[in-house]
Amino acid sequence: MPTTVVLWLFLSVVCAARGHQPIEQAKQATDLSADSSDDKLLLVTSANKEFAFNLYRKLVAHASSKGQNIFFSPVSVSAALAALSVGARGETHQQLFRTLGFNSSQLTQSDVNNAFLKIIRSMASKISQGTAVFVDSLFTPKPDFLHVLKQWYFTEGFKVDFSNPIEGVNTINQCVSRMTSGKITRLVESLDPSTVLYLLNYVYFKGIWATPFDPKLTTLDLFRVTETVEVPVPMMRMKADVDTYYDKAIATSVLHLPFSNSYSMLLLLPDTMETLESKISPAHITRWLKQLKQRKYKISVPMFYMKTSYKLNDVLNEMGMADMFENHANLSGITDGQKPVVSEVVHQATLDVDETGATAATGVGISLFSLIAPELKFNRPFIVMITEVSAENILFMGKIVNPNI
Known part of the structure; x- marks a missing residue:
């Protein structure tokens, strides 16, 4: 029986504004947008964005996703699979590269490694x-x-006795708890004793709204899940100067809500979700960010909390990464002698969106007068993205079908 490699693309945690304290700075960020001469980096970031939308469409089409919220971290998935490609060879490596959108005639493994080094550094602060x-x-x-x-991938290494699954579970969970400052204490429940290597990628992000919502204005309202089903949800409200855009071609309203750093949330409210999902591309994001217009709106956004978990084996297989799960997988760059295969690719993500805490209730830039203003109300299914504005890196992406599930 072949030994197994578990690829766990975890820990995408977003807390949108539970407080009003500055975000801790880890290290000086690298300005990707200023590095216009780095063609290899641009090729990788462009491929990452295309992969994000391809993976989103696969997740939406999966039978288990029907009627469910979708949420994942494209950059986390791409980084983990790129790290795995370091140990892949032959057709297995080619499949990983093709599916991730890396053209092997333009990009070497070293190019990809260097690009992810810069991407990870750019996000570090x-x-x-x-x-x-x-x-x-x-x-x-x-x-x-x-x-x-x-x-290149800022990886920490740990020795584990996988023949003792209980010890292995405890070791991994203790490390995850430490890496997430105690936010996640129980990630792994069980392990296959045949596991020889467990690769985990994690992302933790806490966003503070640049213009907070006032908790006193949050009230229950109805969210239309389908034409016949409505559910009550806590709806955050504000009247403020916000950046918006309406894309007539795909009949979608775009709301841009910046965090107090270089990241922002894009909320996409389509007239028809199927049209948006079938046509959306990285070019849309670029155009929207350039053509946003600021004006006073009354906006209503539901509070919601999501925790998703996906076993991506079938999805990645359908996208073109088949060999790494089979006995003929070529992961000889990881080890000599043994024939490891990937047994699982698992991704977990959490999204937590609410107003700011009471200490920020005044809300800089919020107008509470009874002024006439158009309303943008997210009271039906919508798409949410968290992006790095300067480089358009998509940190998180998802769809809210029902804020209560």
Whole structure:
């Protein structure tokens, strides 16, 4: 029986404004937008965005997603699979590259590694992001594989006795708890004793609204899940000068809500969700961000909390990454002698959106007068994205079908 590699693309946690304290600075960020001469970086970031929409459409089309909220971190998935590609060879490597959108005639593995180094560094001052690799005590990975993961993907390495699943579970969960400052204490419930390597990618982001919502204005309102089903939800409200755009071609209203750093949330309210989902592309994001217009609106956005978990084996297989799950997988860049295969690719993500705490109830820039203003009300299914404005990196993406589930 082949030994197994578990790829766990975890920990996308967003807390949108539960307080009004400055975000801790980790290190000086690299300004990706200023590095226009780095063609390789642009190729990788462009591929990441295309992969984000391709993966979104696959998740939406999956039978298990019908009627469910969708939420995931494209950059987390891309980074983990790119890290795995370091140890892949032959057709297995080509499938990973093709599916991620990396043209092997334009990009080498070193190019991709360098690009992710810059991407991760650029996010370091605003979010906590990284990779951890847990290696079985009796398994010997190639030093070059671990070196690349450490130097380019900021990977921490840990030895684990996977033959003792309880010990392995405790070791991984303790590390996850430490990396997330106690936000997640129980990630792994069980382990396959045949596991030899466990690769985990994590992202933690806490966003503070640049213009907070006033909790005193939050009231219950109806959210239309379908034509015949409505549910009561706490609806946050404000009247303020906000950035909006209406895309006539796909009949979608776009609301841009900045955080107090270089990230912002895009909320997309379509007339017809199927039209938006079938046509949306990275070019739309670029155009919207350039053509946003500021004007006074009454906006209503539901509070919601989502926790999603996806086993991505079938989705990635359909997208073109088939070999890594099969006995003929070529992951010889990870180890000599043994024939490891990927047993699971699992992604968990959490989104928590609410107003600011009471300490920020005054809300800079909020107008509470009874002025006449158009209303933008997110009271039916909509798409949400959290992006890095300067480089248009998509940190998180999802769809809110029902804020109560």
